[in-house]
Amino acid sequence: MSRIVFTSSIFAVALLLFTGCAPxxxxxxxxxxxxxxxxxxxKSILVLPAKNTTTSVDATDHFRYTITKPLAEKGYYVYPVHLVDSFFKSENLSDTNIIHSIPVSKLKDIFAPDAILYVDINAWDTGYTVMDSHVDVGLSFSLIDAKTEEELWQSNAYAYSYEGLDGNNGLAGLIISAITTALNTATDYTKLAGVANNAGVSLLPAGRYNPLYKKDKDLALTFLDIAKLDGSRLYVDEYFIYGNKQEGKVALTINRRAKGYFAFPVTDMNWFAHNGYSNYYITQEIKGKKYLRNRFFLYENNRPFLLAEGKKVFVQTETDGTIPFSEEGGRFYFNIEKIIELKSPESKS
Structure with a gap:
């Protein structure tokens, strides 16, 4: 039976095993x-049809079928996607590039939402080998205030399905695996898209129609310090970029090559050890403008940052959005743009 797994908690244990020290x-x-x-x-969110930059013609539909539920469960009124799609169709608007370029003010006049959600589908890939098969899904989210046109929230999410051998079962196992791989064309893509959507909005604050509205503001979040400060620079270790070398292309989990559906938001280090996404950068289109974003970083006001020592550490970027770095002794160093001190949740009254 397929399982849905969010790996933020188990990865802390796995990292301890991998590095040999408490993170x-x-x-x-x-x-x-x-x-x-x-x-x-x-209170209300208008979800635009996702911009699909992959070769999967059905990716947008799978996304649309599964985005309303996690947003509604968060406490937001979501404009019915079938009615939104019908409106655009009635206006002969089927190209998502054109839809994403519609001025926010125009969308506000038509639908009157509080916010507009832009989504790019930047990965929807299927891979097969003799030993296993997998499907990878990558989504980028950007929530824009319909009144101020500022970005309120940004998130990336990655999900994958994995089917393959659990161990070394010899020639018979290879034959069985080959047959399983050949038959593994019935992946539930809608379910997989739902896993990615759930991961993507997992840390979105509760909306007006959720009992936790405004009450979750003081909710304490704990993140592994994947980045460290070194004077005027920020650095990450080699495994941050290349992932867990012991597992290779399979994401690091306690169950190793566990079958099923998995997802991890950007706040989870497991995404760095993912079995795809060799391109560090993704392009996200918001309000008709394209933004280059590094999938290893979090973003605020389109500026990349990582958390380190209880601080938001923003790093310098080039004019095209790329992030310059230097490599020294297995570490990757980034120049710091600014640091925002954060109060520890325990110190707040």
């Missing part, structure tokens, strides 16, 4: 993490 953590409240969401008082 340091940063603590932050959800209110400090996404302050603009709380200031906006967003």
């Amino acid at each position: 340091k953590v940063s603590k932050i409240t959800l209110g400090d993490y996404y302050p603009k969401v709380y200031a906006s008082n967003t």
Whole structure:
């Protein structure tokens, strides 16, 4: 039976096993993490058809079928996607590039939402080998305030399905695996898209129609310190970029090559050890403009940052959005643009 697994908790254990030492953590409240969401008082969200940059012609539909539920469960009114799609169709608008370029003010006049959700599908890939098969899904989210046109919230999510041998079963196992791989064309893509959508909005603050509305502002979040400060520079270790070398192309989990459906938001280090996404950068189109974003970083106001020692550490970028770095002794160093001190949740009254 397929399983849905969010790997943030098990990866802390796995990292301990991998590095041989207890990882340091940063603590932050959800209110400090996404302050603009709380200031906006967003109640309703218009979800635009996702821009699909992959070769899968059905990816957009799978996304649309599964995005409403996690947003509604968060407490937001979501404009019915079939009605939204019908409107665009009645206006002869089927190209998502054109839809994403419609001015926010125009969308606000038509639908009157509090916020607009832009989504790019940047991975929807299927891979087969004699030993296994897998499907990878990658999504990028950007929530825009319909009144101010500022970005309130941004998130990336990655999900995959895996089917293959659990161990070394000899020639018979290879034959069985080959047959299983050949027959593994019935992946539930809608379910997989739902896993990615759930992961993507997992840390979105609760909306007006959720009992936790405004109450989750002081919710304490704990993140592994995957980045470290070294004077005027920020650095990450080699495994941050290349993932767990012992497992190769299979994401690091306690069950190793566990079958089923898995997902991890950007706040989870497991995404670095993913079995795909060799391209560090993804292009996200918001309000008709394209933004280059590095999948290893979090973003605020289109500026990349990582959490380190209880601080938001923003790094310098080139004019095209790329992030310059230098490599020294297995570490990757980034120049710091600014540091925002964060109060530990324990110190707040």
